[in-house]
Amino acid sequence: MLQITHLQAGYGELQILQGIDLEVKADEIVALIGPNGAGKSTVLKSIFNITTITQGQIIFKGKNITGLPTYELLKLGVSFVPQGKINFGELTVQENLELGAGMRDKAIIQKNLERVYHQFPALRERKEQLAFSLSGGQQQMLALGRALMQSPSLLLLDEPSLGLSPKLQVELFQMLVKLKQEEGLSLLMVEQNAKKAIEIADRTYLLEDGKVALQGGKEILSHKKIKEVYLGGR
Ligand SMILES: Nc1ncnc2c1ncn2[C@@H]1O[C@H](COP(=O)(O)OP(=O)(O)OP(=O)(O)O)[C@@H](O)[C@H]1O
Ligand SMILES: [Mg+2]
Structure with missing residues (x-):
């Protein structure tokens, strides 16, 4: 579904990614872990x-999408939930979701709204509530729901569990697995919580200094690199 080859990218003159190869197959959850600044x-x-790409290619469903503008990516089915809170606090839950849909026709918005409310009943119960007054977990649901309004087939998630209590983290991860299973979504997610991420992901990439340092399935939980750095072995 998504193939990244030899990607070199950064910010202006500053090169951060030093030749990344990464793949997300259809119906896969792929985790991206690694230290801060990796x-x-x-x-x-x-x-x-939204970076400066100097080398490499990003292929989505067989099409070269390297450097395409956002609206094209959305149209093709790629959605991005960035790090941090991205909802409009002074708008209601439903208004946030409708805005998330962008320029789509009413029937599709209605259908997607129903899908999101089906996945997240807590949002349906609060559809008239202002977004800022939601709990942290509900805000994260709303951010996810807004991305789902765009009918994506690939969802990019940056630290979805950040700031959630351990209990809500577990719920969130279950929700992501459910999205994959019930909606056939592919997910590429960045996670600080390495153990949880590896457990729910089909495959995981460990990034260090802009390079892939390790990749694999759940078996990498017992890899000494992962144990030392992330699982309290230090
Ligand atoms: N807009 C920017 N302009 C310049 N440098 C940036 C910009 N955004 C990020 N960087 C730098 O790029 C490097 C990689 O940052 P990135 O945000 O990708 O790390 P990360 O692995 O997501 O870290 P974290 O776990 O802290 O979120 C860092 O050194 C960071 O300072
Ligand atoms: Mg980050």
């Missing part, structure tokens, strides 16, 4: 064309 967010931003 370039995880830069990978997602590069797919979404």
Whole structure:
């Protein structure tokens, strides 16, 4: 579904990604982990064309999407939920969702709204509530829901569990698995919570200094690199 080859990218003259190869297959959850500053967010931003790409290619469903403008990417089915809160606090839940849909016809908006409310009943119950007054977990649901309004087939998520309590983190990860299973979505997610991410992901990439340092399935949980750095082995 998504193939990234030899990607070199950064910000202006500053090169961060030093030749990344990464793949997301259909119906896969792929996790991107690594220390702060490794370039995880830069990978997602590069797919979404908000970095300077100097080398490499990004192919989505067989089409070269390197450097395409945002609206084209959305149209093709790539959606991005950036790090941090991205909802409009002074608008209601439903208004946020409708805005998330962008320029689509009413029937599709209505259908997607129903899908989102089906996935997140807590949002349906609060559709008239102003976004700023939602709990942290509900705000994260709303951010996800807004992306789903765009009918994506590939969802890019930057630290979806950030700021959530351990209990809400578990719920969020279950929700992501459910989205994959029920909606056939592919997910590429950046996560600080390495253990959880590896557990729910079909495959994981460990990024260090703008390079892929390790990749694999759940078996990498027992890799000494992962154990040392992330799982309390230090
Ligand atoms: N807009 C920008 N302009 C210049 N440098 C940037 C910009 N955004 C990020 N960087 C730099 O790029 C490097 C990689 O940042 P990135 O945000 O991709 O890291 P990350 O792996 O997502 O880290 P974290 O876990 O802290 O979110 C960092 O050194 C950062 O300072
Ligand atoms: Mg980041």
